[in-house]
Amino acid sequence: MSESKLNVDRAALEQLLQKRFFFAPSFGIYEGVKGLYDYGPTGTALQQNLINLWRQHFIIEEDMLEVDCAIITPSKVLETSGHVAKFADWMCRDTVSHDFRRADHLVEEVLEARLESDALARKMAEASLADGATTDAAAKAGAKKGKKKGGAPAPTKLDDAVAEEYRNILAQIDNFNGDGLGELITKYDIRNPETGNAVTPPAAFNLMFESSIGPTGTLKGYLRPETAQGQFMNFSRLLEFNNQKMPFASAMVGRSFRNEISPRSGLLRVREFTMAEIEHYVDPLNKDHQRFDDVAGIALPLLPGTVQLEGKSNPIYMTIGDAVEKGVVDNKTLGYFLGRIYLYLTTIGIKPELLRFRQHLNNEMAHYACDCWDAEIKTTYGWIECVGCADRSAYDLCVHAAATKKKLCVRENLPEPRVFEKLECEPNSKVFGPRLKRAAKPVQEHLQTLPEESLEAVSAALAKDGKATVTLSGTAVDGDYEITPDMVNIERRTITEHVREYTPNVIEPSFGVGRILYALIEHSYSVRADDEQRAVLSFNAAVAPFKCLVLPLSGHASFEEPLRNAARRLRAVGVPARVDDAASASIGRRYARNDELGTPFAITVDFQTAEDGTVTLRERDTTKQIRGSLDEIVQLVKNLVNGEITWDVVLTKYELVNTVASENDA
Amino acid sequence: MSESKLNVDRAALEQLLQKRFFFAPSFGIYEGVKGLYDYGPTGTALQQNLINLWRQHFIIEEDMLEVDCAIITPSKVLETSGHVAKFADWMCRDTVSHDFRRADHLVEEVLEARLESDALARKMAEASLADGATTDAAAKAGAKKGKKKGGAPAPTKLDDAVAEEYRNILAQIDNFNGDGLGELITKYDIRNPETGNAVTPPAAFNLMFESSIGPTGTLKGYLRPETAQGQFMNFSRLLEFNNQKMPFASAMVGRSFRNEISPRSGLLRVREFTMAEIEHYVDPLNKDHQRFDDVAGIALPLLPGTVQLEGKSNPIYMTIGDAVEKGVVDNKTLGYFLGRIYLYLTTIGIKPELLRFRQHLNNEMAHYACDCWDAEIKTTYGWIECVGCADRSAYDLCVHAAATKKKLCVRENLPEPRVFEKLECEPNSKVFGPRLKRAAKPVQEHLQTLPEESLEAVSAALAKDGKATVTLSGTAVDGDYEITPDMVNIERRTITEHVREYTPNVIEPSFGVGRILYALIEHSYSVRADDEQRAVLSFNAAVAPFKCLVLPLSGHASFEEPLRNAARRLRAVGVPARVDDAASASIGRRYARNDELGTPFAITVDFQTAEDGTVTLRERDTTKQIRGSLDEIVQLVKNLVNGEITWDVVLTKYELVNTVASENDA
Incomplete structure (x- = not known):
């Protein structure tokens, strides 16, 4: 822990998270079940904001195709994908x-x-x-x-x-x-x-939860362990929807399930979790990315496999451009997504110095991946994998295509037809049938799929000896078969191809929303320098569960109307307002409560409001307050929440209100 | 079907929905599994819009507490709720x-x-x-x-x-x-x-999917059949979060599961579905609603149980105010939500004349409900239950409290203390113990919980005969016991209560998002009067999956830059733009394609754009087009999408562009 800049008293934080109902163990009034959590109003809003920003950053900015697939998955699909045997x-x-x-x-x-x-x-x-x-x-x-x-x-x-x-x-x-x-x-x-x-x-x-589908009891299913398989199932429909254009990506946000053996570490190892996954399909011959240059200059803390195998755990810093050029990161699309993941995580508030990208070691790699980097975030539990970014190659599409006999591939019109020569074997089935009986078809197929050198050898033998021997294995009619020149016509032909057909590779950035949410909470947590009983969650306005609190100085009846007016005005400019008019709690206690909810701004209605229509605006982290007309303050809050102005700038334009009394009034 | 105004060729519609990837059977490349569907980009966007509008209409407008709870539910919880025995x-x-x-x-x-x-x-x-x-x-x-x-x-x-x-x-x-x-x-x-x-x-x-939690194989769990139970589990935390204030509501949007015996009717009877549920907690002694008057004047088509039992199926029209007053609908909160449901459904585009509210019959009622009304929507499959609105009384909180020995109730400070007289029995345990041995405690408890009349009788017998007989049953020490005056002190006392403790009742509006989505599609579907091959989905802008299409007249290279500019400008004012530059398809075909996606507006870049910077704007339902500068049109689209202006008004202000050629260019 020594190298980290985390200074979190986890017991105190956990108490805060339950008290302010970010999340809590599910079925708590019963014995509860390990590894299952419920999000309260605060956690639900925080999670939704993280997902909305994710949608904006990935799906909307990159025009991805969002889908929403079934959770229950028939066994066959997961047998093919390898999960039944290896997950x-x-x-x-x-x-x-x-x-x-x-x-x-x-x-x-x-x-x-x-x-x-x-x-x-x-x-x-x-x-x-x-x-x-x-x-x-x-x-x-x-x-x-x-x-x-x-x-x-x-x-x-x-x-x-x-x-x-x-x-x-x-x-x-x-x-x-x-x-x-x-x-x-x-x-x-x-x-x-x-x-x-x-x-x-x-x-x-x-690790998969098993169930039975329908009344017969014979159709076995599992709860999906990842959203990816559902996306692969729809590959052809999505390619069609995208007018056959490559590259493209699908994306899904949804619940997945892993029947953990012994869940622990709060939200970090759970049996049910929300994932946000992208399946980006690329041409295996060209894994470049159109927007690679946008991220090439970003320096990332990388922990490649080679470094780990030396027993070291300090990352090396390298720009994404360099990392791809030096082969540390395999290709530009993988590098592009590492950069985009870095930008997303730091934008929501993850501290860059507590973030690293670790490459999977060979034995650790999931059965489908050919390269994988994890974005790991440092928490009080250590370094936690929060985003995986895997190159799944063509693994999934290939195995599903083979199992279903359906084509899962891209057909691309070649700009120029491809002309090439090829040695081809044309069997004469009229001779084949009577001569080889049951073996006729397998021998013909064998000849037609022989690699060029082998076919060359057959052709040479036929020319020289007037016969050649074909050996079948792995068929129902294994053995040696003699063929003669009258049975086949082997010749070099010119082929013109107008269409290229290929199975795309998949680059998969996969986000564990709950883990990111928890890590973000730790990175946002601190206690007041002057009072360590007062905790603050310093979420930025975009992710904060509630944007602005509206509260009266006290329970005085005259505050009611201006209070409701302020809340209504905020909502009218699109800022959801939370009212805290619990008269039993002092103003200081209500500020403190909302610091724990991470609410960045608070508008207070006081006795001066009745006189001149002004209200005060308090900012959470500085606890500083300014005063202005309701109109002015509402507009200011809107601009602050939308990121059009910063609090630092606001402070240069307004006089401070003395707030010692209200802050200490707890 | 005769009384409906539905004119939908379902086979044609279904084909459209698959082609435009609203949704399609899950795992289609395998054999597929009945009752499971995947939403494509179109369906996912439509679903999200319906959910966002729902959040706005219910959660935000009424300040509900949104939660997000676990899907996997331990058996005990569902045994208590009655689902294991009766669902x-x-x-x-x-x-x-x-x-x-x-x-x-x-x-x-x-x-x-x-x-x-x-x-x-x-x-x-x-x-x-x-x-x-x-x-x-x-x-x-x-x-x-x-x-x-x-x-x-x-x-x-x-x-x-x-x-x-x-x-x-x-x-x-x-x-x-x-x-x-x-x-x-x-x-x-x-x-x-x-x-x-x-x-x-x-x-x-x-109907519940069963699974096993953890590695032991002994902890049985189910996939939740409704989101309600998770909300009940958190009742006390939510009441605390709401500063103990009543009434309040929690809400959840999430996946639920029912292992249907023989799924059919597309999205209408599925094994996995998204629900949006509200649990509104009310005082059983006062089921009024603060905002009842907002909806009291709305006339609803009601089909009460009494009418159904007469074998009739025509609804009666009645205002919500009348329905509650005449006792057709049990209370104001139930009535309020029926009105809010009506407003939500008609706002998103459900046709009022194809909507009715049907009361559940006694045997049909879920085991937990004491009254229930379904909002049923007419589709080509008949009248379909899309929203249930049940009064679950105190059933759930009571059974969970009993099973867990946890208090699930509201404690309310009485404005005036309640003072009343009560006959109380105070046992003298020093005498009880030696006299009655093992039966001492049960007999004492029995006496203390006796209703007032019975206690009166005991008191009278003691005074008259110097003894009384107490009969225990259902205990380990059943039998008759004699008690004497030295064992008890029975007297009338004055009690002062400052706090009232009660178990709230629950009114539950429960929405099947997939069913509403499907019904809305049917209500939005039509074919062009002049060409029945051309279908249109007339979604209003708020629910439409995509708001505005941007397309070039043809594949001419000069269109590329203005095209990108138009899309960028739209996004800048918050209107997500979809570009359709598939050069292989004619302009008419691309309009038709987007009519099928339900995209309300289209901006077309043509040869005149290069000359004077103007573009055309097409509206989907009228197929009429107007022309204006890019700035002007972008602003107009923004206002149209936000509902600040209607197309009818726009048509009064602009000249029409001749579009016969482009519309027929398919």
């Missing part, structure tokens, strides 16, 4: 308590604990030496500290080499499969830290 | 083919077919009589017609009484439970019309 995590069971643990998390947790213990032991040893005490005393001190934590073992120093091994493993933990994790568990005697019991070897647990 | 349809199986049929749909289909056949037979008999032919000839004609339809039976006339019975049953088909449907099937010999086979007696089939 799994490795799971261990405690051999005594039978609790389930995710294998990689278990290894991580235990090795990290050992390294911490090692660090502590080393620190204590150093301290003891400095004090001239014996290491024995240091051990005692450790034992004492251990006891305080409820009988935890004393700090244990590791051999330097072992500590180095641990660090190396942790840097590439995502690179281990089930067997690999099993070996680590055996080699390092990793046990369930909660019980001290041994665990079973890792077994695959499929 | 079912009645299902029959063909005794030979084993196909599943929904029992009520089967009865409906067969009886309707018999009535049709009867009507035909009567018509033929009439015709024959008029022609002076024998009824024998009429029967022959029928037989002939029957053969044409592939061996269907000849029209069969029913006894007048039987026909009347059938019509009566159909008018209240929703009122039959499983046994009732079973009796109809036996009595009228109803068989699977596809096979002619008998069917099994109706059995209940639960």
Whole structure:
């Protein structure tokens, strides 16, 4: 955590998020279910704003085709996509308590604990030496500290080499499969830290929720684990809708599901989540992007696979242009989207210094991807994958086309017809049939799909020996078959192609909306310098759940009419106003409450309003207030919310109102 | 169908909807799954517009608390709510083919077919009589017609009484439970019309999709059948968020799931659908609504239960004010929402004359509702329930409170303390314990919860006989117990209550977004008077998927720059522009294509644009065009889209451009 600029008391933040109902565990009045959360009015508004900005930034600016597909997916589709076989995590069971643990998390947790213990032991040893005490005393001190934590073992120093091994493993933990994790568990005697019991070897647990469709009980379905498959299903319809033009992208915002083994870390590892996914289809021979130059100059913090395999975790800074040119990032379209993702995240308020792009390691890569970069955001839980940007190549379209026998490809009129020569084999089926019987058709097909060199050899043999041998394998009639010159006509022909047919590749930026939302909350959180009981969420106006608060100084009846008037005027200029007229709470407490909701502006109606029609305008982060006529202030709020003026500029134009009293009136 | 003003060729419409990718069956490249649909770019945009307008009309205007809750719901919650036991349809199986049929749909289909056949037979008999032919000839004609339809039976006339019975049953088909449907099937010999086979007696089939949460396989869950339960789970948090103020409403837009037995009718009966639901909490003692007067004057077409039970299906027209006053609609809040629903539906473009409000019959009512009205919209499939508006009373909060032992209620400070007298029983536990042992506590509890009259009787017996008998039942220590005056102190006391505690009632308007979307499409569909091959979807600008098309007269290179300029200018004033520069299609064909997408306006760049900077503006329904400078036209489109000016007014101010050539250039 040391290198981060995060200064968040997570317990306090979590309390705030529940109190202000950003989100809370679902079914809380029952026992609740791990990994499921409900968003309250605040979280729902925040989420909607993030999605609206996402739509603006990606779908509208780039003219993508938005779709909305079914969540329930028949098994066949996910068998083809590989999810039924491979979309799994490795799971261990405690051999005594039978609790389930995710294998990689278990290894991580235990090795990290050992390294911490090692660090502590080393620190204590150093301290003891400095004090001239014996290491024995240091051990005692450790034992004492251990006891305080409820009988935890004393700090244990590791051999330097072992500590180095641990660090190396942790840097590439995502690179281990089930067997690999099993070996680590055996080699390092990793046990369930909660019980001290041994665990079973890792077994695959499929992460999809299964159900049954219709009354027969025989049609198996799953809740989609990603929105992508639904988009692939519609590839041909979308290409048609786009008048056959390439490249193009589809996009979807929707719920996906993963049956996590042991959900934890709040919104970061949940069983149900909103994704925003883009499937951008490109020509595999040309992965350039028309607007690449718009982002080429942006410097990104990159953590390529090569760096990670050296056990390092510090990113290198490189412009996207350089990264593509040097082959660090595979192609311009992938690079373009990394840049666009960076712009989106920093625009909504993610701190650039707490953001990095990490390349997937080979074993970690999803079964469909040929290259993948994650936008990771630093939170108090560590670096969290919030956006994946994968090159899925032609994998999905190819497997679905093969399984359904439907063409999922682009046909492009060539500007110039392509003329080339080709050795072709034309079988004479009248001779073939009687001669080879059941094998006639397979042998003909075999000849027609032979690569040019092999066909050349057949042709040569026929010319030289008057016969040639064809070997079938993988058919119902495997074996050697003799063919003679009367059976085939092999000759070089000139082919003219007017149309090129190809399966596009897919570049997929995939956003976890809940993770981004949570990371943004942490990055926006702070406490007042003068009062650490007063927390603030400094959302910018575009993402803030509520834009402007309207409140009366007190419960005085004369405030009611101007209050309603102010709210109505704000709504009329398109700024949703939230009224807080809870007379029981002091003005300071109501300001504080709205600081916790992240509301950037507040209009206060006070005794002067009745006299001269003026109101005050307070800005959340500075807590400074100015005064003006209602008309003036409403217009100002509109411009502030739309980003047409900044608060800094406003402060140069207006006198400050003394607000010490109201701020402290809590 | 005769009374409707619908004139829709459904086959043609369906073809249009697939071609323009409003929606299409999900997983179409596989076999597909019945009852699942994907929305394409057009349908997605239309759906979003409907939802945005809904948010504006309900959530924003009425300051509702929007939430976003989990879809996966643990079994316990739905056991409590009654869905596990009662959320079912009645299902029959063909005794030979084993196909599943929904029992009520089967009865409906067969009886309707018999009535049709009867009507035909009567018509033929009439015709024959008029022609002076024998009824024998009429029967022959029928037989002939029957053969044409592939061996269907000849029209069969029913006894007048039987026909009347059938019509009566159909008018209240929703009122039959499983046994009732079973009796109809036996009595009228109803068989699977596809096979002619008998069917099994109706059995209940639960409509929820079941799954298993987590790796243990022991935590059963369901996909939510409605969003309501998630909202109820959060009742206390929301009341707290609303500063304990009543009444208030929560709202949610999200996906729900029903495992339909045999989905049919396109978007109207699907297994996965988007709902928009409101849970409005009211004081059971005061179901008035602050804004009732806003809607009281609206006349609604109502079909109360009493009218239906008479076998009638013509609505009565009544203002909402009258309907509530006469007790046709139970209370003002229910009436208020019926009015708001009417306004929403007619604003988006549902035709008022194809809309009615039907009250649920007693047996049809969901297990939780005490009164329910459906907004039904007429489509080519008949009258379709699109919005339900139910009074769920305190049912849900009560059952969840009981199951969880959590308080789900409102505590209200009384303006004046409530002072009243009450007979109270104070047991002397020192005597109770030794005397009654294990029964002591149950007997004490029994006495303390006795109604006043019974307690009076106990008190009288103690005074008269020096003893009284208490009878316990339903406890572990059932039996008679004697108590004596030393054991209790029963006296009349004056109670002062400062707080009133009550469980609110819930009024629930619940919208099926997909059904409304489909009905709206039918109501917006027409074909050009001069060319029935040319279809138009006359969406108003607020709901239209795309607002303005920008297109060049032809593929001429000089059009490119002004085209892009026009699109940019439109976007700058907040009107999303869709460019159709497919050079291969004629201008007329491109207009026609966008008429099918329902795009209300089109700006065309032509040769005159290069000369004087003017463009033409075409309106979809009239196909009329005017001409003006780009600035002027862009501003006009903005005002048209925002509803600040109408096309009729525009036509009075501009000269028409001759468009015969371009419209016919298809």
